[in-house]
Amino acid sequence: MSRMPCEEIRMPTPQSIEELCVRAQALQGRMVCEVAQFLHVAIPKEPRRSKGFIGQLVERILGSDPAAGDRPDFTGLGVELKTIPVNTHGIPKESTFCCSIDMNTADTEKWETSRLRKRLACVLWVPIESALLAPMPARRFGVPVLWSPSLAQEACLRSDWEYLMGAIGAGYGGVLSAREGEALQVRPKAANRLVRTVAPAQDGAMQTLPLGFYLRAVFTEKILKDT
């Protein structure tokens, strides 16, 4: 006997920020497997091959726009959704990917109109608590936080962004490491180390590994703590 799998459910998009927050708060204390079951979504067996799974699960349960593309996840509300892995004390365990970098135009971009600034203008952080070695289905959602950068936070991000983008624009993208930047860092964002993109070089252009912006855990820790 066999039957068609149940269709995977996506909740309707929330009509207000309040509604979105209420829904996110309702996740608190729930396990990943509960939410997956509710949505008729199968849980992947290999953790190594399911890195984006929880993020996509939360998109479904909160009703983000699946066609948002380059815009915020909740296009009508201007809210970006980020799930963030935390330990039992609520401390982030990982840095947070923010956006890829268009390295080729790094020399002409301005902070005010940057992809990073837009992406971080309003973020709903949904912590996912993973106790020591907790298998993914048993991890629980924590207290969600709706955040926009404070003046001090934006100044910090801007400073890092201008330094890092300035370096890329000046032709140093190929030698930039994740050690640069206080709150922000640049790290590879690619399928593998062989991927190449075009970036400025001291003399013309070069082929180099694509980079993305990531928020350091020390920065997101304060967001979760202070907001």
Place this chain on the structure above:
DNA sequence: GATTGATCATAC
């Protein structure tokens, strides 16, 4: 043990 550099899945 924390961090950096590398990688994995899916949609279009």
Place this chain on the structure above:
DNA sequence: GTATGATCAATC
């Protein structure tokens, strides 16, 4: 291939 969603695992 480009974008989204991130976490894995080698290295320090």
